[in-house]
Amino acid sequence: MTTTGVSAAKGALRQDDAALQDDVAALKADMAQLRSDLRAVSHDLVDAARAGATLAKDSVGAAVESAMDQGKARVQTLEHEIKEKPLLSVGIALGIGLLLGSMLRKG
Numbered sequence: 001m002t003t004t005g006v007s008a009a010k011g012a013l014r015q016d017d018a019a020l021q022d023d024v025a026a027l028k029a030d031m032a033q034l035r036s037d038l039r040a041v042s043h044d045l046v047d048a049a050r051a052g053a054t055l056a057k058d059s060v061g062a063a064v065e066s067a068m069d070q071g072k073a074r075v076q077t078l079e080h081e082i083k084e085k086p087l088l089s090v091g092i093a094l095g096i097g098l099l100l101g102s103m104l105r106k107g
Helices: 003-084 086-106
Strands: none
Touching: 003 086
């Protein structure tokens, strides 16, 4: 190989080396951007999960409150019926007691 050939090869290697270093630098920048994007996405997901949990908690709380209100209303209605018809209430309670007693004895 001649000196000109060696010089040309060295020049080509320098160019390849410079191109490779540029590619590595670009890759590092892309990786840094990817890490940043993933961090942002993870924060968004956490925020969305928190919002969903808060919404679910509020919905459950409202459902429990509604069920309690309905239960209280039914107890009040039952109390009113017992006061209005005490003998019928005692008869129904007696009948239910006898029915349950016979079922438990057989079981």
